[in-house]
Amino acid sequence: MATTTLGGGVVKRTTRLADGRELIYFDDPGTTLGPERSVDARDLSPRPETATMRLDVLTGDWISIAANRQNRAFLPPAELDPLSPQTPTNPSEIPSRYDVAVFENKSPSFGPALAEATADAPAATDPPLGLADLAEYGLGRTRTSVGRTEVVCFSPDHTGSFGTQTVTRARTVIEAWADRTAALSALPGIEQVFPFENRGQEIGVTLPHPHGQIYAYPYVTPRTHRLLSALERTGDDLFDRILTFESASERVVLRGEHWTAFVPFAARWPLEVHLVPHRHVADFAETDAAERDELAPLYLRLLRGVDALYETPTPYIAAWHQAPVHVGRAGARLRLELTSPRRAADKLKYLAGSEAAMGAWIGDVPPEAAAARLRDAIQGVQL
CATH class of the missing domain: 3.30.428.10 (HIT-like)
Structure with missing residues (x-):
C-alpha cells in the first residue's frame, strides 16, 4: 500500500x-x-x-x-x-x-x-x-x-x-x-x-x-461552455467584478478572509448560494493551505445554516465548479453553487414546462429575501 x-x-x-x-x-x-x-x-x-x-x-x-x-x-x-x-x-x-x-x-x-x-x-x-x-x-x-x-x-x-x-x-x-x-x-x-x-x-x-x-x-461540460463564452465577452476578471458587486449587496450570507458566500443577483432556485474564493484559483488543486483551512469551518457553517431553515434536513446539490483542464483557466474560477428545490417547509419547486423544456427560469423567492433568511439561520449555527 x-x-x-x-x-x-x-x-x-x-x-x-x-x-x-x-x-x-x-x-x-x-x-x-x-x-x-x-x-x-x-x-x-x-x-x-x-x-x-x-x-x-x-x-x-x-x-x-x-x-x-x-x-x-x-x-x-x-x-x-x-x-x-x-x-x-x-x-x-x-x-x-x-x-x-x-x-x-x-x-x-x-x-x-x-x-x-x-x-x-x-x-x-x-x-x-x-x-x-x-x-x-x-x-x-x-x-x-x-x-x-x-x-x-x-x-x-x-x-x-x-x-x-x-x-x-x-x-x-x-x-x-x-x-x-x-x-x-x-x-x-x-x-x-x-x-x-x-x-x-x-x-x-x-x-x-x-x-x-x-x-x-x-469534454468541457455544457454549463462551463456557457461560462467560457461569457468570459470571452466580458473578460477574465469577471469573478473579481462579481465579488465586488455582490459584496456591496444585501445578498451576502457569510464572509471570511479568503471566501465569500452570497445568494446571486439572478438566482434561479428558491435556495441558491454561491461560495467563491477571493483569490483567482482555477480548481481545488490550486488552493493553498490557508484557503483550505478556512473553507472547512466556513462551508460547515453554510451547510448547517441551510439545514436550520426548516425543522427537517434540506435537500440540495452542492456543485463545485472547476475550470477545465486545458482551456479557460485564466478566468474560470473554482466556486460552489449550492441549489435546493425547497421553496417552503412542505413545498418543492419542480422544473415544469418553462424551465425544463425551454430553459426559461422563473424565480419563486426574491434573492434578497432568501439571503436574509439564510443569514439569520447561520447566526445560530454552532460548530
Whole structure:
C-alpha cells in the first residue's frame, strides 16, 4: 500500500479492490486508525465495459449511455450499506474502517477506459480527439465515454452529509478533493473534473450514507461552455467584478478572509448560494493551505445554516465548479453553487414546462429575501 503525507496532516493510503478498482484512504490528522488496511477478498464480476457517448446535434451536447447504472444500489437497509466498512455479513465496497475513503465507482458513467492506456486503465477503441474535433456536428456521431467516476465517502457512519462532519473531517475531505482533482486532471483524455454532493431523496439520492462523487469528463461540460463564452465577452476578471458587486449587496450570507458566500443577483432556485474564493484559483488543486483551512469551518457553517431553515434536513446539490483542464483557466474560477428545490417547509419547486423544456427560469423567492433568511439561520449555527 503506497502512503503519502498531504497538506493539513492528512495521510493518503492507496490500494486496490478485488476487481482492480483503485481505493484510496485519506486519514484524518491524529487519526485513531492504524496504518494497516484489510484486503478486499470478495469474488467480484469483471468491471463493466466503458459506456458510449452520442452527440445531440440539436444542442451539441454529448450524452453518455451507461446502461450498467441500472443495477446500482437503491436505498439498501443499514446492515447492507455498500459504503460502510465491510463486516462478515456486509460485503461492502470498503474492506477496512476509515476516516475518508475514495474509490472508483462500480457502475461508472465514464470510464474505466481512457484516451490512452495507463497502468490501470485500458485505452478506448476509438482514437483520441481534441476539443475542436469533439465540437464538430454530425448525425449518428458516437465516442467512447472515457473518463473516471469516483465515490467520496465522508465518514464510515451510515447516515449524515458533509454538513454533519467535524471541522477536522471536513478539512480531510477538502484535501481529498484537491488531491483527486490533480490526479484526475492528469489522466489521458480528461477535460474537466467535477466534485459534488447530492443530498436528500427529493434530489434522487439512493444511499443515505454521507458521500459525494467526482466526475472526470472527456469534454468541457455544457454549463462551463456557457461560462467560457461569457468570459470571452466580458473578460477574465469577471469573478473579481462579481465579488465586488455582490459584496456591496444585501445578498451576502457569510464572509471570511479568503471566501465569500452570497445568494446571486439572478438566482434561479428558491435556495441558491454561491461560495467563491477571493483569490483567482482555477480548481481545488490550486488552493493553498490557508484557503483550505478556512473553507472547512466556513462551508460547515453554510451547510448547517441551510439545514436550520426548516425543522427537517434540506435537500440540495452542492456543485463545485472547476475550470477545465486545458482551456479557460485564466478566468474560470473554482466556486460552489449550492441549489435546493425547497421553496417552503412542505413545498418543492419542480422544473415544469418553462424551465425544463425551454430553459426559461422563473424565480419563486426574491434573492434578497432568501439571503436574509439564510443569514439569520447561520447566526445560530454552532460548530
